[in-house]
Amino acid sequence: MEVRVVNHPLVDHKLTHLRNKNTDQPVFRKLVDELVTLLAYEATRGVRVNPVDIETPVAPMTGTKLADPAPLVVPILRAGLGMLEGMLRLVPTAEVGFLGMIRDEETLQPMTYAERLPADLSGRQCYVLDPMLATGGSLGGAVQYLVDRGADDITCICILAAPEGIERLHDLLADLKVPCNLVVAAVDEKLNEVGYIVPGLGDAGDRLYGLAQ
Template sequence: MQVHVADHPLISHKLTVLRDESTDSPTFRRLVDELVTLLTYEATRDVRVEPVDVQTPVAMARGVRLTEPRPLVVPILRAGLGMLEGMQRLLPTAEVGFLGMVRNEETLEAVTYAERLPDDLTGRQCYVLDPMLATGGSLAAAINFLVKRGANDIIAITILATPEGISRIESDLQGVDVPVTLVTAGLDDGLDERAYIVPGLGDAGDRLYGVAD
């Protein structure tokens, strides 16, 4: 798996404000939206395109357009929804699927509880959205889910990641012959005893939408 930590002053600035526990939910949502747009620019450097000719007011010009099948954006519910609009701002023609996964707080394993995806993803380039790569269980399970349906290029976009999470994905994906890239705004120190990212920014879902009991 290739790992790209986006190194840009605007990304670092917005991530710092996200970390601040005094940042309220509306501001948090806006900053996540802006941050994901910046990360999308980094993550789509290898988006698949094909040549096309267009008529300008002056002459014909050679350009490119997104290939078919269109990219598929897959936010992992629920926190991944907060990243979707920022992604769509740069990829408005991409199709969107949904994958509901939750971490069992006792076993720390990911459990799939809902999905809305095409049955056949053969040849598709997929972008997976998940704010926090902590233990790596949810993201690894999501990637394996897409691979089994035929996806042949997967780019995961996260706000934060940990060495433990990256190692877990690399371990779980051994033998998977599909290119996987991780694009993240920050690589943090690690996990605490509750498997929370340190220093992290808390529970991304709760900070985006409030606490749902």
């Protein structure tokens, strides 16, 4: 698994405002949207393309278009939804699927509680959206789920990652015969005793959508 940390002043600037506990919800949402578009630019470097012949106002030429089938963007519910518009702004022709993952409190393994995806993902490039890579279990489970359906190239886009999450994700995906990349804005120091990324930005889902009562 290749890990790419996007090193750019605008990424750092927006991430700093996201981390600030005084950033209110509307601004937080807008910053996530903008930041994901910057991350998506790096994450789509390997998107599949085909040549296409066109005519400019001056002369014919061979250009580039996205290959078929279209890329599939998969936000992990619920926090991943806050990243969707930022991704689609860059790749508006992408298709969108949804995946809900939760940890089984008895087995501690990730399990799927909701999905809206094609039954057959053979030949599909998938982009998985999840703001925080903390323990890595949910993201690893999501990637495995997509591979089981036939996806053959997967890029995960996260805002923040903890070293522990990266290590676990690497271990979970080690035996997959499918290319998998991870693109993040930053790798933070560690996880604390309750599984939050430090220094982090808090609970991304709550800061995007408020507390679920």
